[in-house]
Amino acid sequence: MISEVLPFNELKKVDPVFGQLSxxxxxxxxxxxxxxxxxxxxxxxxxxxLGPALGGTRMWQYNNEWEALNDVLRLSRxxxxxxxxxxxxxxxxxxxxxxxxxxxxxxxxxxxxAEFVHSLSGKYITAEDVGMExxxxxxxxxxxxxxxxxxxxxGGAGNPSPITAYGVxxxxxxxxxxxxxxDHLEGRxxxxxxxxxxxxxxxxxxxxxxxxxLIADINENRLAxxxxxxxxxxxxxxxxxxxDVDVYAPCALGATINDGTIxxxxxxxxxxxxxxxxxxxxxxxxxxxxxxxxxxxxxxINAGGIINVYAELEGYGKAEIVRKTxxxxxxxxxxxxHSDAKNCTTHESALSIAQGRIDARKLEQEK
Ligand code: NAD
Numbered sequence: 001m002i003s004e005v006l007p008f009n010e011l012k013k014v015d016p017v018f019g020q021l022s023x024x025x026x027x028x029x030x031x032x033x034x035x036x037x038x039x040x041x042x043x044x045x046x047x048x049x050l051g052p053a054l055g056g057t058r059m060w061q062y063n064n065e066w067e068a069l070n071d072v073l074r075l076s077r078x079x080x081x082x083x084x085x086x087x088x089x090x091x092x093x094x095x096x097x098x099x100x101x102x103x104x105x106x107x108x109x110x111x112x113x114a115e116f117v118h119s120l121s122g123k124y125i126t127a128e129d130v131g132m133e134x135x136x137x138x139x140x141x142x143x144x145x146x147x148x149x150x151x152x153x154x155g156g157a158g159n160p161s162p163i164t165a166y167g168v169x170x171x172x173x174x175x176x177x178x179x180x181x182x183d184h185l186e187g188r189x190x191x192x193x194x195x196x197x198x199x200x201x202x203x204x205x206x207x208x209x210x211x212x213x214l215i216a217d218i219n220e221n222r223l224a225x226x227x228x229x230x231x232x233x234x235x236x237x238x239x240x241x242x243x244d245v246d247v248y249a250p251c252a253l254g255a256t257i258n259d260g261t262i263x264x265x266x267x268x269x270x271x272x273x274x275x276x277x278x279x280x281x282x283x284x285x286x287x288x289x290x291x292x293x294x295x296x297x298x299x300x301i302n303a304g305g306i307i308n309v310y311a312e313l314e315g316y317g318k319a320e321i322v323r324k325t326x327x328x329x330x331x332x333x334x335x336x337x338h339s340d341a342k343n344c345t346t347h348e349s350a351l352s353i354a355q356g357r358i359d360a361r362k363l364e365q366e367k
Pocket of ligand 1: 049064160161194195196198199217219222240251252253254273274275302303363
């Protein structure tokens with residue numbers, strides 16, 4: 001009996017799932033366990049009002065199950081707003097597999113995970129995330145149709161990173177238009193932090209437009225390679241947050257806008273690909289606004305990837321993917337205007353417009 005392990009009062013205090021800080025009225029949370037393959041996964045379905053919950057599967061060595069649960073809760077919520085603000089008929093979901101993708105990911109484990117996805121009958125549709133490759137999604141596809149991000153040979157839309165970078169570029173141009181009166185980035189100084197799949201492609205767009213690009217990464221080889229290929233300058237100062245630049249583009253980790261960095265920022269615009277850039281959405285969003293730094297909401301401008309996988313479900317081609325991604329420019333400008341009119345942060349503005357779309361659809365459904 002549970003009460004022999006922990007007294008009822010203690011259990012009440014803990015509220016292990018619905019009481020989590022990151023719990024935000026998620027519709028369904030599925031814990032998946034398989035002894036034979038060692039699979040331990042959690043699927044988070046945040047909201048399905050606009051459509052099936054779509055979001056990638058992340059395989060990560062979490063320190064404990066609380067971390068994994070919090071990650072899936074936070075990430076699946078983010079997907080709801082990302083799809084809603086982008087105008088896609090998708091809900092928000094995400095999955096995490098607990099373990100080391102390099103040593104513990106086997107075809108059997110992936111197929112067992114696919115069975116769990118299949119058991120949800122399309123309410124959740126999976127895709128790639130950290131620790132996953134297109135080939136893993138091809139394996140999942142052998143078991144269930146509820147997967148996107150499969151290889152182009154198997155009818156998928158392929159690598160989403162270049163299109164994500166293009167959307168970030170569009171969002172950055174909209175921010176420049178709002179802040180400087182012109183969206184042309186020629187001569188503007190942009191610092192790209194993280195020159196991986198998305199960052200490198202963003203550097204290419206920026207250099208093609210004549211921007212002065214500074215790059216930072218923990219991978220020295222990448223720095224040398226990307227600097228040579230596009231004529232970007234490797235950032236060499238002590239502290240990149242205080243760099244004298246027009247735009248700071250976080251394209252590596254989340255939460256880089258935090259108590260330790262925000263006061264140092266000299267950039268006039270923050271626009272990048274990383275998810276969850278604001279360590280504290282409310283507090284750091286307000287501080288950026290107070291300091292006159294224009295923040296292009298991450299979940300809005302990095303939506304190119306989801307637009308790319310949505311194409312697999314809707315059956316549209318590259319031209320429509322590009323059109324939808326270019327529209328990030330217009331939506332970003334609308335968000336800036338809305339945040340001025342309502343005197344709220346751009347993050348709050350994007351969230352409230354996304355929530356408005358969900359609420360309107362819910363009303364229609366209830367009629
Ligand atoms: P990636 O793993 O290819 O690249 C990340 C890069 O950041 C690597 O080069 C890595 O060395 C570097 N890095 C890691 N820690 C760093 C640090 N402390 N300082 C500087 N550089 C550091 O990842 P990606 O696919 O390019 O994605 C980048 C970000 O964009 C991630 O936060 C991801 O969640 C987000 N994102 C990606 C996509 C997509 O389509 N790939 C879509 C939406 C959001």
